Amino acid sequence: GAVVSQHPSWVICKSGTSVKIECRSLDFQATTMFWYRQFPKQSLMLMATSNEGSKATYEQGVEKDKFLINHASLTLSTLTVTSAHPEDSSFYICSARSEGRTGGEQFFGPGTRLTVL
């Protein structure tokens, strides 16, 4: 149980285009989903917290107009990188926490590697 999927697993796009990444909890309902970004050889940096049916909460320094997050249902959150630039190239990982969990345990998706040319 507790499987989280991401789609696509990798994407290459041209500078200036927008890219949408989906995160789905496959066998549980996720009241909260999280979006992380990881640069090579660095830690996972939390970008935003997404709650179903409400606006996402962004971490300091993360542009909410550039990284649009929508948590439309208890099993789906999407991250849209708008007007992508080469510096947005990174590994994006989502995680989900199921209803009723009060601990810090999160279940992570496999990640999406974004390369902006």
Place this chain on the structure above:
Amino acid sequence: DQQVKQNSPSLSVQEGRISILNCDYTNSMFDYFLWYKKYPAEGPTFLISISSIKDKNEDGRFTVFLNKSAKHLSLHIVPSQPGDSAVYFCAATNFGNEKLTFGTGTRLTIIP
């Protein structure tokens, strides 16, 4: 400001021996700690956790030790197996809080 630190970027251990991964934190509000294992191009997988009311938690080959006064925790893997080769992240939070703060990771290589 890196609130969770893993000072060893890499560690090599002989198969069958004990692997010890270390993690230090600075935020005294953290009271729940987790270890994750990550393979390249995959998301992290939860391994084991510990709350601040304990100083040890064991699950099979994995044991996590917490020293609150030193703000230090460690993950022991014994015996180490080739499949344990991966990057290990420690993470910290307040119990009931949603956010995890991750360390920078330690790449563990098990030598056959």
